[in-house]
Amino acid sequence: MNAPAPIGTREKTQRYFRRLTRYYLWFTACFGLFLAALAILEKEGMPRQWIGHLYMFATIILYATIGVVSRTSNVSEYYVAGRRVPALFNGMATAADWISAASFISLAGTLYLHGFDALAYVMGWTGGYCLVALLIAPYLRRFAQYTIPDFLAARYGGGSGNRGTAVRALAVAATIVVSFTYVVAQIYAVGLIASRFTGVDFSVGIFLGLASILVCSFLGGMRAITWTQVAQYIIILIAFLIPTMWLSVKFAGNPVPQVAYGSVLPKLAQREAQLARDPREQAVRARFQARADADAARLAQLPHSWETGKVEAQHRLDAARAGNASLGEIRNAERALLSYPRTADEAARTWTEQRAANLARAQPPEPHAEPFPGKTREESDIRRNNFLALVFCLMFGTAALPHILMRAYTTPSVHETRVSVFWALFFILLIYLTMPALAVLAKYDIYTAVVGTDYASLPTWVSYWANVDKANPLISIVDINGDGVVQLAEIAIDGDVLTLATPEIGGLPYVISGLVAAGGLAAALSTADGLLLAISNALSHDIYFKIVDPGASTQKRVTISKLLLLAVAFIAAYVASQKPADILSLVGAAFSLAGSTLFPALVAGVFWKRANHAGALAGMAAGFLVCLYYMLHTNPILGGSLDGAWFHIAPISAGVFGVPAGMAVLVAVSLLTAPPPRASAGLVEHIRAPE
Template sequence: MSSGSQFSHQLRRYYIWYTGCFVLFIIMLAIGEYLGMSQAAIGHVFLFATIVIYAGIGVMSRTSDVSEYYVAGRRVPAMFNGMATAADWMSAASFIGLAGTLYFAGFEGLAFVTGWTGGFVLVALLLAPYLRKFGQYTIPDFLGERYQGNFARLVALGVAVLASFVYLVAQIYGVGLVVSRFVSVEFEIGLFTGLAGVLVCSFLGGMRAVTWTQVAQYVILIIAYLVPVVILSYKVTGIPVPQAVYGTVLSKISEREEELLVEKSEIEVRRQYGHRAADYERKIAQLPLSLDAERTALIERLNAQRRENAPARDIAHTERMLRDLPRTAEDARARWEKDRVAALERARPPPRHAEAHPGDTPEESAIARNNFLALVFVLMVGTAALPHILMRYYTTPTVADARRSVLWGLFFIFLLYVTAPAYAVFAKWEVYSNLVGSSLTDLPNWVASWGKVGMVAIEDLNGDGILQLAELTIDTDVIMLATPEIAGLPYVVAGLVAAGGLAAALSTADGLLLTISNALGHDLYYKIINPRASTHRRLLISKSQLLVAAVVAAWVASLRPDNILFMVGLAFSIAAAAYFPALVLGIFWKRANRAGAACGMLAGLGITLYYVAATHSFFGGSMDNAWLGIAPIAAGVFGVPLGFATIIAVSLVTAPPPKEIQDLVDFVRYPQLPGGEQH
């Protein structure tokens, strides 16, 4: 048996034992819950035990060898690299956010499943084997060598840092969300607690520690993802294969949607939300007078309540309304516009789950279709250009192993993605059949527990004491995490899901932190600033940059930016627009040169960032500025073709690259024959 086969066999044995022990651990906690173990104790044990496991693997895998730190010694077997890639890939967005997106968007949410899965086909065909043939450590390494020098490398490392940082913030936000909910601590404390687990893995052992930790994390996250929905499927249909039977539940949802559309109480609530939207529109049109009038009315009400010795609760409510009132006309315009849009959204009937490209008019349906196709395109191309994923293919022993590991990764990812639509359908059925129409005095406990962390809200707008669908607000990220509680499953299942969500967020955060620190420590410091730096100093710089990136990302995440899925989509748009044209043309077109690549990356990145800023409300933009109605999450659809066109045009009007660069393209593209000649 060769040393590689022996190593792979040894790994299989270790991880089989690890999986068995984890299943036994779940069974023991389930028995503990049956015997009276508290929910708080179960949550603490689940989360802290898994963090200890990851930290232990990180400590055992610590290294000071450059090759081990950057590319795990290039000896990761294809199957295990596929598992690590799947864990690296299936971030908090996939684990936590995807089921919620499919819950709310229905058919339209399948753009994420299609795009993310299809992207790995592009990785296998266009990039992974060629990058592995090139060798080295990072994506800026390849672009710097292929496009002759430091300018292309600087642009590439800037893109790597930007895309990875946006993605990283989303993962750390997910860590804080999971820990704060299931360990009952402040969001910020939960965020930094989870961050400590990330740092132990990536700081001590780099890619070597991250790889073996990600394999362990994949085992946990896939078990955590499948167990609740399998139990829920059996509970609802009697068949524990949710992927095969959720269609029958979907037909029941369609019937329930028909009922909700004509229910008088639902129509009345939607009408009232329409009035609210109109009221906000009127107040915005009358600014600043409307703000002054509202402030005066609240002051008069507060004075009257104090004179009449009104209940302290009423006085406190009025004081809070006065305190929360916008300070300036501009603040009022921004806040009231956001509230107007939210009210208008609730005034509309909810989209049908199985309806493709919904819209009240043919124009709206066309816009929905355009957004679906644009998002599929951006996610596919972005998948093929994300630096923290492409780095994984530097870790395999051979080019063939790199290609095989893509296929393994696709298989392991498929297990989760084929299940996500079932999750959305079963969760929606539980909400529509068991929650909507219930008395507000008889709501399940999960509504209150998630309401405490601001993820679920209820407003009895019509005052009838009954919950209508339009009166219920559920955050996208809650659907997955709360499904066990929504379905009334044992709390140990909820703890398992929390552990899986944490594993998904930590595994991706590990890979992203490593990408950022390697770009700054290896590409910026070693390749550009100090090429004579010792091995010890190179690793020291990389580790220090990793620590800085982690702390800054945690601080940004503590500000609670936009939802996880949008942030991840933005990272995909950035990577797609800036990297994909330069990588593909660099491998398949010898004529592509330094000037073309630099201009193409900057042009693609520039137009993408401009479009996001012009159309997303977080940056002060508006969808009124959108081109073809394309949402900002798919901004890369404009950057990618501009990047290709710019690289081609500039390369054709400037000098071709020298012969040694064209020989490098041949070396990367074609296998080497036994005699040393290129095929």
């Protein structure tokens, strides 16, 4: 049993906790005053763009200030915040680290678009954190090192330097691949939010956000990131709850959305049934079906249809110029020619995507609360299987994310780690239990306040968000049947816009829209901070210090970590500026890779003494390769085809094959090779010993 802390130490810890509480209460009060001041300025006529600039720059300056105040060159402070973060605050920091841009921006929109099926994200991510609490986090804290590769190298090295080096190197590679994929999604979201709310170019927005990330993580490492993330969680919570509570009061007369939206669901179901039977809706859907049929006909006649279409596009432009058409008509013809597929292969991809989009809009609305709807039993079973596969991948991926597991090292004791996991789960659930409510309330608002409205009377937020990105409109409402009335099938909405537009959908002032954008920015920055630190620490501590230069001074180790962090941050920013994929796709890939590569080795390392060096190496490699192969084989973005999917499982759930493969290979190879040395078994006994 651990000896109780001396009375003097407990008093010092309590004073430290009270001081932190006082600081963050003052911060919350000042943030409230800042919101009130902006509300007054908006009422006095301050332009929207200025409010957006104030939000963005005020929050970035705040995070940078915390980074400057928390700067350090001490190894323990830089890597693990001195192992003195109280459980409550570590829970808040972990929640901020966890609630990424995908959670804050995309999840509510995904629930809006896909209904019950999207609950897989809520269940998977929340359930994954339960696995962290039960299987891994407390045992890592007892190990008391700095990184995840540290643990795996010690557990599977067995006293042999070469063995430990091989496992460490493979764990570092996995950490980099997983964390880099995830951080690109966060930096992409930073650019998205900055460009939409300040009017700057997307790439400029990325580097503005990157400046805030670097000041925090570069100067103070884990110490600066921890205290910044606590402040960011407060902003995230306020930003998410205010508009959702407003919608809850508006439609249910109850300010507790998690409870109130249950009374709105039956009303939404009734409205969905009305729209499914509406003759005007059916007429619009028939037009989309006709477009899909036309796309299918063009695909069947390739390459002849591509050649004919290109000639027709050129003839339309020539006719517009020769017939003295208006400048707008000529420009439309020019754009049509420029956007026409350049090759027959490109035409095949483009028309296939168009056909899929038209077919989707030709379908009647699916009931939001109905689980796994499908025209046939087989289709319903496929959706159910994909739901369960996604939950599986997100759970096991969560339990192996290096930047989340690193936070287990920052608390004063194993007991504090267990308590901090409870607080983290509590703070995460405050947001995650609200997201389904937001999706239902916003959907009911749109289905009743927008659908059936005259085009001349559309809410102002529709035109605003339609013009934010004219190349890829976030919302599009086009009068397909020409009756002057909005039909549901005429609305195309990007899921990422829902959370950001919720204040305006609910009729709240723009100052709340800016607050929501600040919350989304905080979510992206907080996760990006942790991910970049996980990568740089793995490179500086596990590669440079443990392998290249074991005699390096503490000052040199921290300096190397900072330089590597800069390099990784700029590479990630460059990749994000290329807009590689949507946020949820990138995040889903990271979770599948993390679960497939690291989870089997971590859990076996804690609970199975017989797991050895050869088994760990083989299991990590097998899990990674199976997961990567399935992604490349089935994901159209990566050159694959859904026709090759196993059991109709979507590419985002590749980990459902990678995790079992990694675990099976680890077990088989461990049993077929020599048992691990006594040192490895001793480490297992140490980390699992009673407190």
